[in-house]
Amino acid sequence: MDYKKEFDTNRETWNKKVAIHAASDFYNLENFKSGDDSLKSYEIKAMGDVNGKRMLHLQCHFGQDTLSWARRGAKCTGIDISDEAIQLARSLNRELGLDAEFVCCNVLDVSDNISETFDIVFTSYGVIGWLPELKPWAKMISERLKPGGIFYLVEFHPIAWMFDYQQHPPKMIYGYQQKEAIYEEYEGTYADEENSAIISKEYGWNHGLGEVVTALTQAGLTVEFLREHDESPYDVFPGLEKTDNGMFAREDRLFPLVFELKAKKSG
Numbered sequence: 712m713d714y715k716k717e718f719d720t721n722r723e724t725w726n727k728k729v730a731i732h733a734a735s736d737f738y739n740l741e742n743f744k745s746g747d748d749s750l751k752s753y754e755i756k757a758m759g760d761v762n763g764k765r766m767l768h769l770q771c772h773f774g775q776d777t778l779s780w781a782r783r784g785a786k787c788t789g790i791d792i793s794d795e796a797i798q799l800a801r802s803l804n805r806e807l808g809l810d811a812e813f814v815c816c817n818v819l820d821v822s823d824n825i826s827e828t829f830d831i832v833f834t835s836y837g838v839i840g841w842l843p844e845l846k847p848w849a850k851m852i853s854e855r856l857k858p859g860g861i862f863y864l865v866e867f868h869p870i871a872w873m874f875d876y877q878q879h880p881p882k883m884i885y886g887y888q889q890k891e892a893i894y895e896e897y898e899g900t901y902a903d904e905e906n907s908a909i910i911s912k913e914y915g916w917n918h919g920l921g922e923v924v925t926a927l928t929q930a931g932l933t934v935e936f937l938r939e940h941d942e943s944p945y946d947v948f949p950g951l952e953k954t955d956n957g958m959f960a961r962e963d964r965l966f967p968l969v970f971e972l973k974a975k976k977s978g
């Protein structure tokens with residue numbers, strides 16, 4: 712199936728988000744430039760020492776996490792569908808004197824644009840929901856990993872995407888693993904909800920945990936762990952409360968908000 716209309720719409724929206732995000736408290740670019748690390752405790756703990764590793768960062772937005780890994784000594788390549796995001800990422804890389812590279816392409820087309828293989832493929836928070844199918848995504852990840860290489864994903868939990876957040880209180884209306892795209896139009900972005908300068912128009916797809924694991928194992932990866940957490944490092948869902956350790960959680964903690972998966976390509 713051809714998803715050109717959906718990808719073009721999403722690219723246009725992400726292009727508009729870049730300047731708004733770069734000016735937002737959420738991304739706090741000035742503090743980042745002064746040395747703040749944008750990485751969160753889940754990925755820092757899971758990845759350990761990345762010094763000297765070749766890392767491919769999928770859907771890197773305007774590069775804060777890519778450049779945070781670069782500051783930790785990884786040799787990084789970030790990719791994103793948004794040309795505005797990649798342009799800002801490159802300019803931050805230059806300004807900060809780092810050695811990351813950035814490529815603008817659809818995550819499903821990475822192997823047409825990059826032939827290098829990596830020690831680590833990394834992707835995080837708000838990524839797989841932009842993809843209609845996970846099989847080609849998993850195949851590309853396997854192609855881009857060296858034998859023995861690690862894939863790590865930390866992502867919002869599929870249960871959290873079953874809700875329509877335009878309704879107050881949010882209503883559970885979307886299928887856990889529904890095949891049809893979900894189209895939404897709303898004012899603002901997660902990083903600046905009040906910003907009326909942008910109408911976000913987005914196509915998204917829900918993927919259950921079974922689909923994620925099956926796509927990766929069928930592509931030749933072995934899952935090392937799959938963890939589900941009821942605390943999110945980002946305050947992106949309505950009604951979350953700050954926890955003692957600086958994370959965000961539902962008061963009832965009824966379901967997980969985040970999952971992380973680490974897998975290895977056989978060596």
Ligand SMILES: C[S@@+](CC[C@H](N)C(=O)[O-])C[C@H]1O[C@@H](n2cnc3c(N)ncnc32)[C@H](O)[C@@H]1O
Nearest residue numbers: 725770772791792793816817818835836837841
């Ligand atoms: C929520 S952001 C990723 C979050 C990232 N961890 C951050 O906060 O910087 C999602 C990113 O996916 C990118 N994206 C969406 N669809 C894509 C696609 N098909 N191929 C590549 N990138 C895509 C968007 O441009 C955006 O930069």
